[in-house]
Amino acid sequence: MYNSKTDPIEHINHFNQRIVHSKNEALMCKVFSSSLGPVAMRWFDGLREVSISSFKELTRAFRAWFVTCSKVPWPLDSLLSMTIRERGTLKTYSDRYWEIFNEFDGDFDDVAIRTFKVGLPTEHDLRKSLTKKSIRSVRRLMDCINEHKRVEED
Template sequence: MPSRFTRPPYNSYDGKTDPVEHVSHYIQMMSLHTHNDALMCKVFPSSLRPTALRWFNGLRKGLIHSFAQLIQEFGVRFVTCNRVPQPVDALLSMKMRVRKTLCNYVSRYWELYNEIGGDNEKIAASTFRMGLLEDSELRESLTRKPPDDIR
């Protein structure tokens, strides 16, 4: 370890969440050291909680020769925890619930929209409007003058 190295504050991986997100977060937190492959490998186990650490400690000696290979093995081992992206048509199932606030609907809608990703602005604007209560003034307004984009 370099003499002035201090471990950045990253989340510990528990073996239950998306390994791709963990690796992305780890790389981001170690961004000043990504050029140092050996350091990236040496520090990685400190980002693991007991279940994942047992996997790491069980790796055959000499199996890993680079950080890229370590991450590949990590991804293979925890592949069942990968988060599956929602399909775009999941937005069609979003409806504002009776006796729920617009704020509640907006929060649920945009949370789902952000999980989908991609360039779906036209679909998002349309499905958002269709999910509003039929007698909603906002729905009526958005029907009369559809927005040009999400913003």
């Protein structure tokens, strides 16, 4: 159910995943309206008759109306500004880091590895370890992080 507070594109994508695409445009438009919450339903009810001639037009109008709810992607350089905070834990830093990193679309493994390492203090054991090892995948980086988190927690 679209609550008028989340990203409209995500809602359309989820809707398309739940509903088998139909060639019947009118049916798709009717079914789409059943996925709308009260505010979005008022928008839908306010559409002029025969103003929408396809499901594509409907979703375009939906995205345009709820554009202020669209998720703004993080700039890639936001990873460069992340650092482990003073007295912060590796767990807190890595949780925050991966939360932002997971918002990016694309293959940025090399950027993730470099920026994560740079965000650690030069004296941090994990940074020293990552400098000595040649890590080439995020999976391997996460394994190293988890090893050091276990040591930190003990």
